[in-house]
Amino acid sequence: MTRNPQLPIQSVTDPIKVALLTDDPLLRAGLSSLLAQVGTINIVDRDAAEVALWDAGIDGEKTMSKLTELRALQMPAVAVVRDQSEVGPALAAGARGVVLRDQVGPGIHAALAAVRSGLTVIDSALADSLLPASQVRTTNGKGRGELTEREKQVVQLLSEGLSNKLIADRLGISDHTAKFHVNGVMMKLGASTRTEAVVEAMRRGLIRL
Secondary structure (H helix, E strand, C coil): CCCCCCCCCCCCCEEEEEEEEEECHHHHHHHHHHHHHHEEECCCCHCCCEEEEECCCCCHHHHHHHHHHHCCCCCCEEEEEEEEHHHHHHHHHCEEEEEEEEHHHCHHHHHHHHHHCCCCEHHHHHHHHHHHHHHHHHHEEEEEECHHHHHHHHHHHCCCCCHHHHHHHCCCCHHHHHHHHHHHHHCCCCCCCCHHHHHHHHHHCCCCC
């Protein structure tokens, strides 16, 4: 997490108005109890919230359809995800913070406060797996190629969580050609996984939110 000195950082002691956006009643109850204990947080309706705590859910097949809700939010959001595969799509859909579902704890208060102040927060377990490899590749001078227009279309579809087959269907190309373009995107972005490719494309401003 980095700090921009121009951002109006609010004190973490200021009350944070949070909207809990989850379809899971057990998670809602657990988060409500946790947030009541870890700091000055008021759970409010979406219209009155400063920050949203958005749950990607436990059904991976439904997560992609739920991203529409995340994209439509008019406030910064912290996304609760199952694993690393959902990080890229969540960030591409506009999440300003990402935390692992099984790692949500007292630190969520600081994450919500930081995101409210305009910062971007990533769970340390996810950051450790995403950042070092990218930094090493950049140091070695790799991953600096410019994407073609077709590759930009491909990385946009990757950010939506589409498989190679669905990318092929969407673009009207063969599965083999789609795989070729995905490999080209990952090589030019210096990524070893699809998630890393999406994160790097976001950093370069190649993905439309």
